[in-house]
Each structure stands twice: as C-alpha cells, then as structure tokens.
Amino acid sequence: MAVKIGFIGTGGIANNHLRNLANIEGAEVIAFCDLVLERAEEAAKSWNDARAYNNVDQMLDDRKLDAVYLCLPPMAHGEAELKVIERGIPFLVEKPIGLDREVPDNILKKINEKNLMNAVGFQWRYHPAVKRAQEILKEAEIGMALGYWLGGLPKTPWWRVKHLSGGQFVEQTIHMTDTLRYLCGEVTEVYAAYGSRILHKRVENMTAPDVGSVTMKLANGGVATISNSCILPQGSGLTGLNIYTDQGTIEVRGNGLRFLKGKNDVEDLPMNVQAHALEDVEFIKALQTGDRSYILSDYADAIKTHEIVVAANESAESGQPVKLRA
Ligand SMILES: NC(=O)c1ccc[n+]([C@@H]2O[C@H](COP(=O)([O-])OP(=O)(O)OC[C@H]3O[C@@H](n4cnc5c(N)ncnc54)[C@H](O)[C@@H]3O)[C@@H](O)[C@H]2O)c1
Known part of the structure; x- marks a missing residue:
C-alpha cells in the first residue's frame, strides 16, 4: 500500500530518512517544507510528483498526506506538530521533542485527544x-x-x-x-x-x-x-x-x-x-497496517526521556x- 509522506524540515537528518525511504516499498514522499525554500526544492527534485513549500499550512492544505516527518531543530518544535495533529495526520518527530516541558506536554495532550499514531526518533x-x-x-x-x-x-x-x-x-x-x-x-x-x-x-x-x-x-x-x-x-x-x-x-x-x-x-x-533505516521500515509498516506495535518509541513514552x-x-x-x- 502506498503511503504518501510530507517532510517538515529538510536538513541533515531529513536526508538520512529520505535515503532510507527511497528503499522502502510503498513509501512516496510528495511534499517538502523548509523555512529555506531552496532546501525543500532541492529535496523535492529526487521524488516523483513532489512539491516544495516554505509554509507548513500551505503544504498540509495542498497535499493529502498519510504521514509527516518532522525534522526540526530543538527550538523549532510546537506549532508544526500542532498543525499536523489538528489535521489528524500520523507523524514521526525527531528527538529532542523540545527544550522545555510546556511544548511537549501540550503536544501530548493534543495527540491523546485525537488518539493519533506517532513515533519519536529514538532509533x-x-x-x-x-x-x-x-x-x-x-x-x-x-x-x-x-x-x-x-x-x-x-x-x-x-x-x-x-x-x-x-x-x-x-x-x-x-x-x-x-x-x-x-x-x-x-x-x-x-x-x-x-x-x-x-x-x-x-x-x-x-x-x-x-x-x-x-x-x-x-x-x-x-x-x-x-x-x-x-x-x-x-x-x-x-x-x-x-x-x-x-x-x-x-x-x-x-x-x-x-x-x-x-x-x-x-x-x-x-x-x-543503520538503526535509522530499521526505524523507518517499522514506521512505514505501522502506517500500512495500522498496527502501532511496530513503533518502539512514541510521544507518550519519549516525553519521559x-x-x-x-x-x-x-x-x-x-x-x-x-x-x-x-
Ligand atoms: N535521530 C538521530 O540520530 C538524529 C541525528 C541527527 C539529527 N537529529 C535531530 O534532528 C533534528 C534536526 O537536525 P538536523 O541535523 O537535520 O538540523 P538541520 O539544521 O540540518 O536541519 C533542520 C532544518 O529545519 C529547517 N527549519 C527550522 N525551523 C523550521 C520550521 N519552523 N519550519 C520548517 N523548517 C524549519 C531548517 O531550515 C533546516 O533546514 C534535531 O533535533 C536533531 O537532534 C536526530
């Protein structure tokens, strides 16, 4: 089953995940968003029918996504997660999930309200x-x-x-x-x-x-x-x-x-x-089957770390x- 994926943040770790996803049957990355539009455009070049954005709302409204990878630096967490959760899209977010307690606490509350599938990048x-x-x-x-x-x-x-x-x-x-x-x-x-x-x-x-x-x-x-x-x-x-x-x-x-x-x-x-590659394989399996047991680290657990x-x-x-x- 094809899984249509978007990326928010297209720097170093995003490129790692992208290399892994390129080898996973059914993983199709169709949208890239970065504050620096050129980075999103560069990443989009390697994928069929992919579009680049520098605005998260625009990306999420324009493309129908089955999952989002959030590959943001520690100080940039919060708004992007909430936009993804609000639309009910499963996601994988890179660690660390923030810098304080307030931002992750609020994100977890919203995840729980939607009972949304999610993963945190503790590979x-x-x-x-x-x-x-x-x-x-x-x-x-x-x-x-x-x-x-x-x-x-x-x-x-x-x-x-x-x-x-x-x-x-x-x-x-x-x-x-x-x-x-x-x-x-x-x-x-x-x-x-x-x-x-x-x-x-x-x-x-x-x-x-x-x-x-x-x-x-x-x-x-x-x-x-x-x-x-x-x-x-x-x-x-x-x-x-x-x-x-x-x-x-x-x-x-x-x-x-x-x-x-x-x-x-x-x-x-x-x-x-490459533990990253194993993590991506399992996340895609979870998305394809709806079986969350493939995911070994979710937000509710990662918040304790x-x-x-x-x-x-x-x-x-x-x-x-x-x-x-x-
Ligand atoms: N799991 C791992 O082993 C592993 C390895 C490396 C990095 N990481 C984590 O991944 C995160 C990102 O690291 P990186 O090395 O990719 O950083 P990076 O600086 O290379 O890339 C981050 C990208 O996010 C973009 N960005 C920042 N704020 C944004 C926003 N609000 N909306 C859209 N794009 C935004 C930046 O422009 C940049 O292109 C860090 O938290 C880091 O700890 C995890």
Missing part, C-alpha cells in the same frame, strides 16, 4: 544490539549502568548555542538516556555537573557546555551515570551504554554488543546496521538534584 531501540541486551537482561539483575557520548562538535550552527539546542545532553546524549530507560527502567532523580573547558575559547557562539556528567537514581534501586563531551577530534570518541549485572557486563554500542561473562567468556557480536534531560539541565544550573515528575 537505538530498533538496533539488534539493544534487542540482544534486552534478551540478556531477562536472565540478569541490573546493578548499575555507565553511558557515554564522547565525540566532536556537530557542524549545524544552532547546536553549539545552548538556548537553541539545549546543549549536548538534551540534543545528542538523549539517545543514551532513552536507551538506559528502555533497558534498565525508569529514572526517579537526576544530578548533573556540566563544564565549559575548551570550545568556548575556540568556537564562536559556543555557549553549550563541552563536558558533563549526569548521575541518575533508577526506580529499581540501581544507579546510572551518563557522561558526554564534544571536545574530541572527529573519530577519536566512543558512544554506548555499559550495563553491569550479576551475570556480567553488557556493552551496547552502535557497532554491536559485547557481553563479558567471565574470564575468557565473552559474547562478541559486531553489527553493521525528555523529562530526564530537562531535569539534568535544571540540576546543572542549580547545583541541586532534581526529582522527576511521577
């Missing part, structure tokens, strides 16, 4: 390494977890400006926070320490911290710390989540999983997969631990 949940970790954890008791997102500075100009992106923990490391929740359960309390060590001296407009650690209490009694930095030369960092259990250490990474069970007892599973990163920023600001809303 790690679709990664086979995460699926294997889930299996291992059925037989293991979690003690604690250490997550890390250690890399270089992304090039998008808004990323480095704290009030536009929320900073690295909100913008990027949120993937590890979501993976932590998915594998280890809910977080109840957060304490964060951030620093600006190097990049604010070298990079214009760099107001986001460049190092940070966030310590969390888990509902199951465990603890977790997730640290991030963007000071590293490209290619010299590491991203992942280590989970320490009574059965051994599980290391979940983008390129696979290692399960260290004891001396000379290691399960090593290298994996060459969002709550953690917002609380982390508040804690870093105040120097005090922050308890999460129940």
